[in-house]
Amino acid sequence: MSFVKTVFVSCFAALLILAATGCSSSGKGTNDPSVQTNEAAKPVTLTMYFKCFAVSDDDFARDFAGPVSRKYPHITLQKIDCTDANQFNQMIVAKELPDIIDDGITNIPILLDMDVPTDLNELVRKYEFELGAITPQILQFFKQFGQNGELYSLPRTQNVFATYYNKDLFDKFGVAYPVDGMTWDQYIELAKRLTVVERDSRYYGLQMGYFNRLQTQLSLPFTDPATGKALIQQHEGWRSMFSVFQTIFSIPNNRPPAAGVLYHGLNRFTKDRNVAILPDIFIGQAMDQFNKEGIGWDIASFPVFADKPKTGIGVFANGFVIPKTSKHKEEAFQAIAHLLSPEVQAEATRNGNMTVLDRKDIKQNFLENSAVYRGKNIPAFYYNNVAEPYITTKYDLVASNAYTEALRQFIFGSKDLNTVLREAEETANKAIASERAK
Structure with a gap:
């Protein structure tokens, strides 16, 4: 399918909420990319595009830019809002793709037709990112979009x-x-x-x-x-x-x-x-x-x-994609890895973005910070198991x-x-x- 014929497709899930991944300690005592890299911490601004949903400025500062800047003061995340159906195609024509795309996982085939996603396996290996920390059904669903073992997206939060x-x-x-x-x-x-x-x-x-x-x-x-x-x-x-x-x-x-x-x-x-x-x-x-x-x-x-x-319900999730055109793939992965760390995911879960980490202790804090759901039967959201992925x-x-x-x-x-x-x-x-x- 030519990209000029591609139509912007909204997420299968339709409302908000995305999906999460996690990293845990490696045998070397850390899964922190900032410790494992020898590159100089030069100031860099990373653009992050939310392809199929809206994120408010306050939520972006709380859930994305804030955690990254506190961990990596040299990295600044800049939000790009979704404006219309032709926006992404226009980015491609203008050769102005962002450094990070947050998109529904079922939209990956569209991005692949445009030759957009980077295979993240090399970065996963370099920074010893532990994929096994992710809920198995979610990881399996994300992996199947690579025909030969490629990993084109990392989940960030699962819809419940x-x-x-x-x-x-x-x-x-x-x-x-x-x-x-x-x-x-x-x-x-x-x-x-x-x-x-x-x-x-x-x-x-x-x-x-x-x-x-x-x-x-x-x-x-x-x-x-x-x-x-x-x-x-x-x-x-x-x-x-x-x-x-x-x-x-x-x-x-x-x-x-x-x-x-x-x-x-x-x-x-x-x-x-x-x-x-x-x-x-x-x-x-x-x-x-x-x-x-x-x-x-x-x-x-x-x-x-x-x-x-x-x-x-099965896997409904958004994930992080790093486009091949990004000039800051290393820094983009550092930012993603931190956003998918247990400590950041725990706070995101308390704010209403359910983690994809296979961590019952984190899931049990879902919506803890929400006044709207106070006193409600919140465990109902994670009472059932995630269904096995379909092919x-x-x-x-x-x-x-x-x-x-x-x-x-x-x-x-x-x-x-x-x-x-x-x-x-x-x-x-x-x-x-x-x-x-x-």
């Missing part, structure tokens, strides 16, 4: 998921609150009791976010890495996933008003306030308005499939678009599941063939 629920609606209809460990079937039974139409008011029992939440929970691949062909008919899990959506939205009066807003459960929950249950991504400060208005709410663990207890290919986005539309048609149309899956596979394969021909 839980079930948000409106306590006021549960109280209104006399339904007991959910608890951690509940299955999809159990939540569907609650939704039946919480989906109510009263005169001019309509209450939805359970609404959903984007469909890739369940896709990763079931570790479902979009395409075959050997053939590039769509796999929606070959994996029984896709049928299970479509069936769950169908069951939820077959509850009388629980289906959204239009196919176009099928995945907009977040808006109905936070803005319309007429949704009792929302299993979705961590939505951060959005819940502050509930607190201000005195609306009762809490969280429980994300629903699981009965045959996969404690298997939560990715460069055509996942193309197939995903076809599957997304197919699920909309299934929920709002009249075709049976077999027909929908067959047509989705045909559509995906045609789109993949077209992409290959470019």
Whole structure:
């Protein structure tokens, strides 16, 4: 795919939150690049571009620039904000790529098509960065984007998921609150009791976010890495996933008003306030308005499939990429290594950016600094395990678009599941063939 034809793609996760890596002590007593390098500490400014999300100036100073400058006074981090869809392509044309890119891991194939990422393995070896400190599923997912063992990105923070629920609606209809460990079937039974139409008011029992939440929970691949062909008919899990959506939205009066807003459960929950249950991504400060208005709410663990207890959502993460064009790769890696150190990650986790380090003691401090979530069931966010990674290919986005539309048609149309899956596979394969021909 030529870069001039590449379209800016937003993160699969969609809101904030990224992913973390860590370093721990080596046999030499340190994993600190500043100790292991003999280079003079010359002042340098590193540009850091946030490719698919916004980071406020205050958060950047707190979570990025501040920690780096305290560790390395000679390194200054400068933030580049995302401004529009063509910005990154314009950077490439102008030969003005940043020193560090913070981007969703599933966007790596796009960067590889543009020949942007540096293979970080040499820097990892030079500075004895211990990859084993990272949660295994996350590291495995990041590694698979290198066809021959390359490592193009280091994870920084993982997105977490839980079930948000409106306590006021549960109280209104006399339904007991959910608890951690509940299955999809159990939540569907609650939704039946919480989906109510009263005169001019309509209450939805359970609404959903984007469909890739369940896709990763079931570790479902979009395409075959050997053939590039769509796999929606070959994996029984896709049928299970479509069936769950169908069951939820077959509850009388629980289906959204239009196919176009099928995945907009977040808006109905936070803005319309007429949704009792929302299993979705961590939505951060959005819940502050509930607190201000005195609306009762809490969280429980994300629903699981009965045959996969404690298997939560898969890897949703952003990572650090160092472009090949950077003139400061060594300093960029030093900065990244410190941002991924246990001490920095521990503070980031307390601020609401969940670490990817395989450290229970750090995860247990999630949101410790958040007034919004004070008194809430925060352990629900890390109650489940991360699902095993699905196998990715460069055509996942193309197939995903076809599957997304197919699920909309299934929920709002009249075709049976077999027909929908067959047509989705045909559509995906045609789109993949077209992409290959470019």
